[in-house]
Amino acid sequence: MGMDRRESMKVMALASVALAVPGCTTRDMERAATHAAERVARQLPEADRLPTILSPTEYRTVEVLVDWIIPADERSGSATDAGVPAFIDFMLADAPDLEIPVRGGLGWLNAESMRRTGIMFADSLPPDQQSLIDDIAWPEAAAPEMEAGVRFFNLMRDLTASGFFSSRIGFDDLGYLGNRPQGGWDGCPDEAHVHLGLD
Amino acid sequence: MKSDEYDVCIVGSGAGGGMVAHELTRAGARVVMLEAGGDWDAVRDGAMLTNNYESPRRGKATPERPFGEFDACIGGWHLDGEPYTTAEGTTWDWWRARMVGGRTHHWGRISLRFGPDDFRRKTLDEKGDDWPISYNDLKPWYDRLDRMVGIFGEANGVYNEPDGIFMPPPAPRCYEKMLARGAERAGVPVIPSRLSVLTKPLGDRPACHYCGQCNRGCSTRSNFSSQSVLLPPAFATGNLTLITHAMAREVLTGDDGRATGVSYVDTASRQEFQVRARVVVLAASACESARLLLNSKSHRHPNGLANSSDVVGRYLTDSTGADAMGFFPQLVDMPVHNDDGVGGMHIYIPWWHEKDRSLPFSRGYHIEVWGGRSMPAYGFGGSIHRVNGKLSGGDRSRGGGGYGTQLKDDYRRLWGTYVGMSGRGEMIARRENYCEIDPEVVDQYGIPVLKFNVSWSDEELLQMKHFHETAREIIHAAGGESVWDMPTADNDWGITRPGQIIHEVGTVRMGNDPKTSALNSNCQSHEVDNLFVADAAPFVSQAHKNPTWTIMALAMRTADHIASEVKRRNI
Ligand SMILES: Cc1cc2nc3c(=O)[nH]c(=O)nc-3n(C[C@H](O)[C@H](O)[C@H](O)COP(=O)(O)OP(=O)(O)OC[C@H]3O[C@@H](n4cnc5c(N)ncnc54)[C@H](O)[C@@H]3O)c2cc1C
Ligand code: SF4
Numbered sequence: 119m120g121m122d123r124r125e126s127m128k129v130m131a132l133a134s135v136a137l138a139v140p141g142c143t144t145r146d147m148e149r150a151a152t153h154a155a156e157r158v159a160r161q162l163p164e165a166d167r168l169p170t171i172l173s174p175t176e177y178r179t180v181e182v183l184v185d186w187i188i189p190a191d192e193r194s195g196s197a198t199d200a201g202v203p204a205f206i207d208f209m210l211a212d213a214p215d216l217e218i219p220v221r222g223g224l225g226w227l228n229a230e231s232m233r234r235t236g237i238m239f240a241d242s243l244p245p246d247q248q249s250l251i252d253d254i255a256w257p258e259a260a261a262p263e264m265e266a267g268v269r270f271f272n273l274m275r276d277l278t279a280s281g282f283f284s285s286r287i288g289f290d291d292l293g294y295l296g297n298r299p300q301g302g303w304d305g306c307p308d309e310a311h312v313h314l315g316l317d
Numbered sequence: 318m319k320s321d322e323y324d325v326c327i328v329g330s331g332a333g334g335g336m337v338a339h340e341l342t343r344a345g346a347r348v349v350m351l352e353a354g355g356d357w358d359a360v361r362d363g364a365m366l367t368n369n370y371e372s373p374r375r376g377k378a379t380p381e382r383p384f385g386e387f388d389a390c391i392g393g394w395h396l397d398g399e400p401y402t403t404a405e406g407t408t409w410d411w412w413r414a415r416m417v418g419g420r421t422h423h424w425g426r427i428s429l430r431f432g433p434d435d436f437r438r439k440t441l442d443e444k445g446d447d448w449p450i451s452y453n454d455l456k457p458w459y460d461r462l463d464r465m466v467g468i469f470g471e472a473n474g475v476y477n478e479p480d481g482i483f484m485p486p487p488a489p490r491c492y493e494k495m496l497a498r499g500a501e502r503a504g505v506p507v508i509p510s511r512l513s514v515l516t517k518p519l520g521d522r523p524a525c526h527y528c529g530q531c532n533r534g535c536s537t538r539s540n541f542s543s544q545s546v547l548l549p550p551a552f553a554t555g556n557l558t559l560i561t562h563a564m565a566r567e568v569l570t571g572d573d574g575r576a577t578g579v580s581y582v583d584t585a586s587r588q589e590f591q592v593r594a595r596v597v598v599l600a601a602s603a604c605e606s607a608r609l610l611l612n613s614k615s616h617r618h619p620n621g622l623a624n625s626s627d628v629v630g631r632y633l634t635d636s637t638g639a640d641a642m643g644f645f646p647q648l649v650d651m652p653v654h655n656d657d658g659v660g661g662m663h664i665y666i667p668w669w670h671e672k673d674r675s676l677p678f679s680r681g682y683h684i685e686v687w688g689g690r691s692m693p694a695y696g697f698g699g700s701i702h703r704v705n706g707k708l709s710g711g712d713r714s715r716g717g718g719g720y721g722t723q724l725k726d727d728y729r730r731l732w733g734t735y736v737g738m739s740g741r742g743e744m745i746a747r748r749e750n751y752c753e754i755d756p757e758v759v760d761q762y763g764i765p766v767l768k769f770n771v772s773w774s775d776e777e778l779l780q781m782k783h784f785h786e787t788a789r790e791i792i793h794a795a796g797g798e799s800v801w802d803m804p805t806a807d808n809d810w811g812i813t814r815p816g817q818i819i820h821e822v823g824t825v826r827m828g829n830d831p832k833t834s835a836l837n838s839n840c841q842s843h844e845v846d847n848l849f850v851a852d853a854a855p856f857v858s859q860a861h862k863n864p865t866w867t868i869m870a871l872a873m874r875t876a877d878h879i880a881s882e883v884k885r886r887n888i
Contacts, residue, residue, distance in 0.1 A: 187720045208373040209695075251720060257702055258716030272702055275720065279698035279728055284375040288693055289368065292732055296657030297368060297692050299526040303516075303659075305488025309652040314495050 169203075171210040171217060175238070176224050180206055182240045183227070186251055187278040194291035197282050205281035220277070223270025230267065323349040323558070324883070326579050326594035328565045328609065331419025332865050333852035333872045334600035335543030335551075340876035342556035346883070349592050351563040351581050353601075354391060354415030359422060359545040363389055363534025369694045377695035385694070389422035389534035389542075390414050398761030402768040409752075409769030410816035411604065417561060418544030419602065420819070421865070423532040426540055426661050427685065428468050428513040429862035430459050430870075432477030434671065438858050442679045444776075445746045448857040449829045449838035452479065458870040458877075466541050466869070467519040470511035478508075478667045484516045486663065487527070490656045492648060492688045492736045493664045499795020500666060505684075505787065510665040513541035513866075522546070529691070531660025540660070563590070566764055567613040567622075568597055568848065574617045576848045582762045596847045596879055596888060599825075600872065603854040604633070604752055607824035608767050610835075611754045621754075623825070623835050623842035631751040632823040633771055634859045637682065637742040638813035639781040639804075641788035643797030644704060648734035656689030656733060666738075668861055678779040682742025682861045684788070690733035698728045705731065735800065738791065740784030743861040744777050746823050750815075771815040782810040820864050825854035839878040840871065847888045851875050 169177045184197035184206070197203075210217045227250070231239040235246050242250075254260055254267035255275075282288045311317065324346040327334045334350060342348050364387035369376040376385050383393040392414040403409050414420040433452040438445050456479070463482040470483035486509035489497060497507040514531065515524050525539040538545045551557045562584040569591060571577045578593040599606040607630045613622035621629055668681030705727040706717030719727075755768035782804075789799045804811030828834025831843035840855045842848040851872040853864045860867075882888045 188725050189721055191722045191725060205373065205375070209377075212374055212377070212379075255720045256715035256718045258706070258718075272700075272718070275702065275718070275724070276699050279701065280375065280695050283693040283697040283728060283732075284369045284695060286368075286370045288697075289370065292690075292693060292729060293653040294690065294693060295653070295655035296529050296690070297366060299366070299528060300655070300657075301526075303487045303527045306491035306494055307652070307654050310491045310654045311494075313651055314491060314647050316494055316498060 169207045172203075172207045172221070175240075176221060177203060177207065178240045179224050179227065179238070182247065183251075183274060184278045184281075186247065187275055188282045194287050197278050200282045200285040200287040202278055202281035202285075205285070206277050209277065209281075216273075216277075219270065219273055223266075223273065226266050226270055322578075322593040322595065323347050324594065325349070325596045325598060325879070326351065326592050327598045327600055327851075328579060329353075329419060329599070329601035329605070329852065330417050330548070330559070331414070331543055331600065331602060331852070332421050332868045333602075334598070335418070335421070335547035336869045336872035337598050337600060337851045337876045337879075338551045338557055339547040340873055341880060342551040342554040344876075344880040345554075345556065346880070347556050347558075348551070349558045349560065349594065351565050351579060351592070352417050352559065352561050353564040353584065354417060354419075355561050357389075357391065357416040357418060357422065357534075357544065359389065359418070359534035359542055360536050360538065363422075363536045365530045365533050365536045366528055367530075367533070369692055375695040376692070384423065384532070387530075387533045389532060390420060391416040392420075399766070400758060400760065401766050402755045402758055404768060404770035407770055407772055408814045408816075409771050410814050411769070411821075412816075412819045413602070413605070417548070417559070418542050421541065421543040422534050424865060425685075425863070426512040426514055426531055426659075427665075427863045428511050428541075428866040429683075430479045430481060431455075431860045431862055431867050432479055434477045435858060435860035435862070438680070442674075444679055445858050446826075446828065446833075449827050449834075454838075455867070455870050455874065458874045459866070462866065462870050462873060466513055466546055467515045467517075467522070468511060468513045468866075469509075469516045471509040473508045475506070475508060475667050477671045481511065483511070486510065487516060487658050489663045490658055490689055491651070491654060492645070492656065492733065493662070493686060495645065495647070496686060496688075496736055496738075496791065496795050497664055499793075499797075500791045502794040503787070503790040505666055505791060506669050507664050507666055510662045512659060512661050514659045514661070515539045525659055527658050529657030529660050533660075560592075564762055564764070565601065565609055566762070568599070568609060570613070570615055570617065570622065570845070574845060576622075576845055582764075584762070587762075596849065596883070598849045598851050598875075598879070599854070600851040602852050603821045603824045603856075604767060606850050606852055606854045607752060608754070608764075610825060612765055618844075623844050623848055625844060626832055626835055628748075628826055628833065628835050630753050630767075630824050631748050632746040632826050632857075633750050633752055633769075633821060634744040634746050634823050635771070635816050636818040636820040636859065636861065636863070637740070637744055637773070637777045637781055638818040639740045639784050639811045640737055641740075641785060641792065642735055642737040642800045643792035643795070644800055645734055645736060645795065645797040647796055648736075649708065649730045651733065654690070656691065662686045676779075676783065678776045678783070680743035680745060680776065680780065680859075680861065682740045682780055682784055684784070685739045685741060686736070687739070688733065688736035693732075698731065701727060701731065736792075736795075736797065738788045740781060740788065741818060741820075741861060741863070742777070742780045742784070743859045744815075745774070746826075746858055747774070752824065769816075773809070773812060773815065778806075778810050778812055781812045782806075785811060820853075820859070822853035822856035822859055822864050825850045826857050827855045828857065840875040841878065849875055849879060 188197040190196040472480035611621040666684035702718035
């Protein structure tokens, strides 16, 4: 994967040289692209990372939960496809303030699942998982006694979105076009103008 | 000993220090520059073109990089082992860099000239003081700076926002056009922004390629940093010696009271050193330069060096600041487009009440604009449950939040639909706002630290109230809804804490009268003729304009004065 990515970075950068960035020499662009590609190559792929904070049970719960939040659809893969569980595990180590609300919330989820079905969340049947989530996913509609669950779900929704959309899959899903050498700057394209009702 | 003597010792390698080094090495002086931080090179170390997914942290802030892990600043609001203190009941937020180039690696590149009125505020409204120089004294240096460093903008002839020598500005982004339309309806003028980013090649520096990552350090040197633009030509003369990890302790003086050099501690080895120089230039940033002077006590200078006027540390100001944000339904479901552009705003709202004396505050502010489909990072789509209930389409019967494919689509639809504005205004310089040496606290090198005592007055609070009202008018006129509640007097009209805007100026001010100023009109100490200050410390007033373009124009002018005085053998 490292290799293709390195190549594609170079191609991307060099392709835009063909668009003639004013005054930017091929060397400048190549240097910038190689520099970026080398950093990419040094990264450990998300999937190869082992959980450091979450227990295997917690990790599995996270895997199931984040795919309810962001499932695969016709445009892109699911949260686990994008490495969100590993991302969340990393964040718990990086931002220690998150550890208690996330791990505590996972405990709440499993306890609630046990109360309702006698089995842990990840092992329960999809319809049972869904009905539990339905009770905590809409803060305005949720019952007052679900408050702890609602707060936890809000946090997991935020973390899942962070992890999914800031991944490679998420970038492509959104159609993020920036942070790369552009041939120039044309401003706002016509279709967008029309959409905004600007002349 | 003499052979070790340099012509000039400069403390600090940021905007001011870099400029003086550039000018004086090229004029033939042998210059030694002391920099407390380590080596950092934008071409080598900048994280331009790095995608957030390359890091498991996804661009999130770290304790070492409070503005994001790829932000090009070593330093931040807290430096290990280098505390500072504040007087009871006051706050001061102090952002310090410790690296070659100082804060100019990650600064916003908003490069504004002060206008003619900004140099004579006392004449106009009886508050603060006039500068000992006028706009016309500085204009030739601003002109040279524009040509040398490069800046884009448009000549608009706006009162008190002097036009420069501009490269063409980049066209506005979609959301900027939308907001500008609203501002127009609200009677607020909008002009292209003025940033020190090259839209055309300049010398050996290529034009910007619009990756939108200026704050990470530009590997093609297409924007301005002191390290990437000013230091290479200075090194090329062979006249510059840069000493990194050199934390200046005090300015040394001889029996005649004149400066003889600077003592410093090597922060890595903790060894003490001294450099000798015929001229000393302080450019360690406004507060650090004041600290150095206050710590340079001797029997001849018991109140600190260059401080018989007792103004050193006083008249400290920061820009006022406040933010407002709108949600714009028309930005939902936008066709795919790129908002990155240069790493900063393409439009700018200058102060538009310059001649209006009917407002309940005296000084102006400008508005900076932000938003758009910026690179997804940690925090993307946060708190969507507060907003997606209002979207059209799908099942919204249970309000905001949810999960699944509809939620996934909501994230896409809402990306880039928030646009914000930041008001940045002038604080009036007042003697009672100051930093001084805390007699009880030293840093890890044993250097006494600063204690701050700064508060806003009604002038600043009412100015930001006006900003909040205006910003909401603009948001509504542009078809959006304001996201945050209108602040009130109880929460100080939502003003930032002093220091947070990182525009500290005024602590070693210039003036014609040695009793009320530390420096003369050439930024030369009234008392010590071979001592100069070349950062924002000499500023007599703040202006609502971001200070750095004026720091550099003034530093150029100061360097020119030093060169001619040395030539005439006056110093
Ligand atoms: C995020 C951010 C955005 C900004 N955006 C803008 C903007 O858009 N427009 C604008 O005009 N301004 C902006 N500013 C402000 C701008 O960065 C500063 O005005 C400018 O860098 C000041 O230059 P300086 O030379 O005075 O100090 P600095 O750039 O801070 O450099 C001072 C250097 O001196 C060194 N130093 C300090 N003490 C010592 C000592 N005792 N011995 C040796 N070395 C020492 C420091 O390590 C540092 O490297 C921004 C600042 C920040 C942080
Ligand atoms: S936007 Fe332009 S100036 Fe800024 S980092 Fe990218 S190429 Fe450099």
